[in-house]
Each structure stands twice: as C-alpha cells, then as structure tokens.
Amino acid sequence: MVKFSFSVPQPNTQYIHIEATIPVKEEQTTIHLPAWRPGRYELGNFAKNVWNFKVTDVNQNGLEFQKINKDTWEVETSGSKEILVSYNYYASELNAGSTFADKDQLYVNPVNCCVFTKETFNDPVEITLDISDKWEVATSLESKDGKCYAENTEELLDSPFIASGMLQRESYESHGVTFHVWFNGIVKPDWERLIKDFQAFTDSQIAKFAEFPVKEYHYLNQILPYKAYHGVEHTKSTVIALGPSYEVFGSLYKELLGVSSHELYHTWNVKTIRPAEMMPYDFTKENYSPLGYLCEGVTTYMGDLFLHKSGVFNLEQYLDEMNTQLQRHFDNQGRFHYSVAESSFDTWLDGYVAGAPGRKVSIYTEGCLLAFITDVKLLEATKNKYGLDEVMKRLFFQFGLEGKGVSEADYKAMVESVGKFSFDEIFNDYIHGTKPFESLLTYCFDYVGLELQHQPEESYAAGRLGFKYLNSSRGGAIIKAMYPGGPAELGGLMLDDEIVAVNGLEVKNNVNEWFKYLDDEQKEVTVFRGGKLLTFTLPEVNRYFYNKYSVKPVKDPNGPQKAGMKAWAN
Ligand SMILES: [Zn+2]
Incomplete structure (x- = not known):
C-alpha cells in the first residue's frame, strides 16, 4: 500500500509538508510528479512548487537520488522494501484546479502535488491528514477513522479534498445516486432553491444517459470573497471556484448552475x-x-x-x-x-x-x-x-x-x-x-x-472604426483588439497603442464620445507607442465592424x- 501524509506546520508560509511511503522491489525506482492535470490540457509543471525533496529508507537513512528531468527523480533503493519521499509543496494558488493552504483550510488537488511510481500505480493508497479535529473533510475519497483511501493512484490523482472548519453540506438523490453539495468559504446558501434546481438538471441528464457512471458524487464549491469563476471535472466530484460570496445566490446564481451542469455532464x-x-x-x-x-x-x-x-x-x-x-x-x-x-x-x-x-x-x-x-x-x-x-x-x-x-x-x-x-x-x-x-x-x-x-455594434470605436479598447489610468484608450480591414488597422494603429488625443483634443475616458462627435470629419489620432508620441490619420471605410449577434424565436x-x-x- 502507498501511504501519504499531509501537514501544514506553519500555515502562513503556505508550505504543505507531504510524506509518501512507497513500496519498492528493484534496486532503482523512478519517482514522478504529474506535469499536467486532466481538465486543463497544458503543462502545469507543478514541480516548480516542490521544495526540500528528500528520499530515505524506513529507518530515515538517506538514499541516493538524481533528478533526471523537471519532475522525475531516479532513486537508488539500496535493498529497501519501502522508501519514504518527503517534500514541501508551496500552496498559494486558489482556483478550481489548484492546491492551497492557509490557517483556514487545507485544499489539495493531489494531481498537483502527489508523487508516484509506475510500479505502484495500481496499489491502494491511504491518506492521513494532520488537521484540527474541528475540521471536516469534503471529498469523494472513502474516509474511515480519520483517514482517506483511494483504490489506486489514478483515483488519488482524480480526487481533490478540502479540509476546513467552514464547510456546509446538503445532499439529494437522483436515480439511486447520492449527490453531495459542499460549500467552503463565506457563503449563505439558499439550499431550497439550489436543491430544487440541481435535482432537476441531474434527473434530466441521468434520464438521457440511462445511468450515472458512479455511485456517489460531490460538488466541492470554493466560494471566494473576490471575483472568480472556474470549474474542474473529476470522475466522482467537481471543484468549482466562484465569487464574490455575496453574488453567489444573486447575480452569479446562473453561473453556479451553468458550471455545475457542465461539470456534471463531464462525468460521462x-x-x-x-x-x-x-x-x-x-x-x-x-x-x-x-x-x-x-x-x-x-x-x-x-x-x-x-x-x-x-x-x-x-x-x-x-x-x-x-x-x-x-x-x-x-x-x-x-x-x-x-x-x-x-x-x-x-x-x-x-x-x-x-x-x-x-x-x-x-x-x-x-x-x-x-x-x-x-x-x-x-x-x-x-x-x-x-x-x-x-x-x-x-x-x-x-x-x-x-x-x-x-x-x-x-x-x-x-x-x-x-x-x-x-x-x-x-x-x-x-x-x-x-x-x-x-x-x-x-x-x-x-x-x-x-x-x-445581427445589429450594428453601438460603440463608435468598435462599430465604425474597428477597434476595442480599455481606458488607461490617465484617461487614454489602450487598443486591445482591431478588426482586420477596419479604419484603425488600415490607418496604422497597433495593439497596445494608447490613444491620448483625437484631432488635437485630449482624450479623458471619452474617446468614443469624441469619435462620434467628429463623425463627419477626418480623424487624426495621437497615440503613445513605446514611449513615442505618434499621429495617424484614419481612412474612411464605409461598413460596420463587430456586429452584435443574437438568436430569437421566430414570431409565428x-x-x-x-x-x-x-x-x-x-
Ligand atoms: Zn469543461
């Protein structure tokens, strides 16, 4: 059996101390840390958060090892039956796919921070958490007597958990499957409304597929005090990060429903x-x-x-x-x-x-x-x-x-x-x-x-001149997108140019108003570009850009x- 233990000796440093006890058979073994996580199809290079990596035998005698690439270590096992791999993982990022620790919670996505060997990939895994006994653990992992268990490393890597003193939970049943909805963080759930809506889309999805792939499922919601919107699918759970808290059952409720229904569909x-x-x-x-x-x-x-x-x-x-x-x-x-x-x-x-x-x-x-x-x-x-x-x-x-x-x-x-x-x-x-x-x-x-x-875009800058912008701190307009063939692009403007004047008139968070006012005149645009002040003349182009598209029911x-x-x- 592979054994993991997690502790956070000093929460304000945000380092999680992780120890893995891994059975070995050969003279040499290779330890891997995942380079990416399913759901995000790009390299995550999680090893950048690993610090103080050590390998010993069970008697704490150091073993020789060599790092052979960014997230792989080759270990001389010296006849040991088990090796103990210990390291600290820097857990400062909080999103739906990350690992995070502070004084209020230990949130682990094992695919970020759990090492494995190919020889023991199918062995069962036991997880021990050194946490306050006032905390609960939200996870799809089997838990018994203060420990969690995974059938194998694949399940471990696919099973995030949140240990915290701020968890709230309600459950519902659909087609014989139990669904748990967890909230961590500052949030006042409207349970009645939520369960009614979750029940409806869950019933409907399962009815179409005829069966659900797993027996129990967990929605792990990380509610944040600031703006957040992110979900990550797992086989038996999903992690959803949403915020700010006070909008979750207000203007963000449709996002909560949208991301939850999306992640549930991913189970299939x-x-x-x-x-x-x-x-x-x-x-x-x-x-x-x-x-x-x-x-x-x-x-x-x-x-x-x-x-x-x-x-x-x-x-x-x-x-x-x-x-x-x-x-x-x-x-x-x-x-x-x-x-x-x-x-x-x-x-x-x-x-x-x-x-x-x-x-x-x-x-x-x-x-x-x-x-x-x-x-x-x-x-x-x-x-x-x-x-x-x-x-x-x-x-x-x-x-x-x-x-x-x-x-x-x-x-x-x-x-x-x-x-x-x-x-x-x-x-x-x-x-x-x-x-x-x-x-x-x-x-x-x-x-x-x-x-x-489709209808013309209302913004003059986008609809008639073919560019989108953001206001700068001094009131200029920074070009963020240009429509090919639009006056802005044909006139020689570049992405990230900061428009500071139009026809010699200073722009103060009102570039759109000036352009509209000068509609029938030739337009000279003064920009800062890489520290230089430059002026461009925009050509006339008689068409619309960035049209607004929408779909509506036909009348009859x-x-x-x-x-x-x-x-x-x-
Ligand atoms: Zn998705």
Whole structure:
C-alpha cells in the first residue's frame, strides 16, 4: 500500500509538508510528479512548487537520488522494501484546479502535488491528514477513522479534498445516486432553491444517459470573497471556484448552475467517454488530441441545454448563453485561419490564453456551436427521433463503460450510425476546416424556429472604426483588439497603442464620445507607442465592424418548426 501524509506546520508560509511511503522491489525506482492535470490540457509543471525533496529508507537513512528531468527523480533503493519521499509543496494558488493552504483550510488537488511510481500505480493508497479535529473533510475519497483511501493512484490523482472548519453540506438523490453539495468559504446558501434546481438538471441528464457512471458524487464549491469563476471535472466530484460570496445566490446564481451542469455532464463526457489519445492518461507529458470539440464543445453545449431541457432555464435564459457563444465566434478572426480540431491539439501550446491575435479558436465556443449544428442535423435526418443525446449515450455504453477510448473516427462513425447520413461535410469543412458556418447556423436555428439576427455594434470605436479598447489610468484608450480591414488597422494603429488625443483634443475616458462627435470629419489620432508620441490619420471605410449577434424565436413558427423545437428542447 502507498501511504501519504499531509501537514501544514506553519500555515502562513503556505508550505504543505507531504510524506509518501512507497513500496519498492528493484534496486532503482523512478519517482514522478504529474506535469499536467486532466481538465486543463497544458503543462502545469507543478514541480516548480516542490521544495526540500528528500528520499530515505524506513529507518530515515538517506538514499541516493538524481533528478533526471523537471519532475522525475531516479532513486537508488539500496535493498529497501519501502522508501519514504518527503517534500514541501508551496500552496498559494486558489482556483478550481489548484492546491492551497492557509490557517483556514487545507485544499489539495493531489494531481498537483502527489508523487508516484509506475510500479505502484495500481496499489491502494491511504491518506492521513494532520488537521484540527474541528475540521471536516469534503471529498469523494472513502474516509474511515480519520483517514482517506483511494483504490489506486489514478483515483488519488482524480480526487481533490478540502479540509476546513467552514464547510456546509446538503445532499439529494437522483436515480439511486447520492449527490453531495459542499460549500467552503463565506457563503449563505439558499439550499431550497439550489436543491430544487440541481435535482432537476441531474434527473434530466441521468434520464438521457440511462445511468450515472458512479455511485456517489460531490460538488466541492470554493466560494471566494473576490471575483472568480472556474470549474474542474473529476470522475466522482467537481471543484468549482466562484465569487464574490455575496453574488453567489444573486447575480452569479446562473453561473453556479451553468458550471455545475457542465461539470456534471463531464462525468460521462471526458471522465468516462475519453479521447483515445488519453486512454490511459500519461501524466508525464502532453497528451495531444484533436477531440476538444467533443470533450469541451459538446459539454459546453449540453451543460447549458440541459438547464433548459429540465426547466431550470426558460428559453430566453438559455438563448442568453447561446448568444454569448455566438458573439465570441463572430468576434474571433481566428475562425478563418485555424480549425477547432487544430486548436484542440494546440491547447498544450497556448490553449488558455488569448495568444497571438487571430491565430486560433476556442474549443469551447466553436465546439459548442458545432455540437448544436450536429444535434439539429441529427434531428432533421431522423425525423426528430434522435439528436446528439443519442450519440453520447451510445458512446457511453459502447466505449466509456467498456473502457475503450474514443477516436475522431469513432465519433464520426457514431454520428453517422445514429443519423444514417454522411457527416463528411461538417467533419471536413467545419471541424477540420475553416469554412464559415453562418449560413449553416442560420439553417439549423430555423429548423427549431429560431432566427439568427445581427445589429450594428453601438460603440463608435468598435462599430465604425474597428477597434476595442480599455481606458488607461490617465484617461487614454489602450487598443486591445482591431478588426482586420477596419479604419484603425488600415490607418496604422497597433495593439497596445494608447490613444491620448483625437484631432488635437485630449482624450479623458471619452474617446468614443469624441469619435462620434467628429463623425463627419477626418480623424487624426495621437497615440503613445513605446514611449513615442505618434499621429495617424484614419481612412474612411464605409461598413460596420463587430456586429452584435443574437438568436430569437421566430414570431409565428410553422408546424415543422414547432415539432423541431419540441424535439430539440426535450
Ligand atoms: Zn469543461
């Protein structure tokens, strides 16, 4: 058995002291710390937080070891049956995927900070926490007599825990599964409202899949006093970081529902229906996959759609979420240059930052819209009998529960077998290609009685001059995005230029008002760029930029549209 112990000797230093006792058989063993965490497909390089790494035998005699790469150590075991690995982990970051310690809590995501050897990866794991006896532990791990247990290292790495004196919990049942909702931090939960809504979307998701992959599930909510919005999926739990506290059951409540429904859907899609390239996970390096449009795209689409299907969101509330995705799609010029499949592969490079302007797209946004298109195309092809739900259900039973990874070819074949139609065009032109899909979206919205509309952007700077900006501390306007072919770009302005005057008039948090006022005049823009003051003349371009997109129900839906809507939203 592998044994871990966690203690925080001096909470204000934020170092967690970790000891791992690991059985060994050979003269030499290799110790790994994960380089990334599932759910975030980029390197996390967690070893940067490891300090004072030591290896001894059980009698505390030091053993020789050598670090052979950033997160791998080779140890001479000198005939020992067990080795003791001890180190301190700096735990100062608090988000849904991190590890954090202070005087109020010990929050551990084991994939950040637990070492392992390949020989003992399948051995059971025992975890001891040296914490105040007034604290509780929120986790999906089995807990008994003050210790926690994982079946093996894979379960350990997938099972975060929060030990704290501020935990609150309620539970509900759905289809024979117990769901625990935990809150840590400053928060006053409206339990009645929450349980009613969670019950509804949980019932609805499980009903579509026919069964839930695990027997018990935990929502671990980290409520923060400041602005936060982040969720990470695990097989038997999710961690959600949300704040500020006072908005969680106010303006952020729909975000709490949205992220919770999304993470629940991941229990099937990604934790059980997993890309073949990640079966099993290789924690030591990048696991490249083009399937981000399935993992995150379908989950983004279904997470929100299930809130509508279950009656938690009305159509208008659901379409608000869809409109956000549509706007992101149309605002991103990267859609003309890089496919969603290529962007998925590249999450390992820069998937979670804006990156080079116009280089790539979001697997969440493009994947969500393509999932909608696929859903409607399936409904159309099967006379409203089957949608994307059916594809996911079959992938769950035929791949997920069988322990088989899903390849792109498997996904495509499953769509084709449910719909009895060719998925070639969508797959080649839109998933692997960069062909614009506005007309296809319009067609699919029309099928369910919705209408895609667009209106000019109200901001003069964005709508007429083709740039977006942020006000600087001295009242200037810093250019943050430019539309290709817009006056700002054609006139020679650069990203991060700070506009300080327009036609010789000083800008004081009013660049938009001045531009609008000077609408019929030639516009000379004075900017600070890298410490230099420069002036540019913007050319006239007679068109609109950054149009506002939204989708609305058509006024008088016809019979087929009513039937389409009914099939889609149920
Ligand atoms: Zn997700």
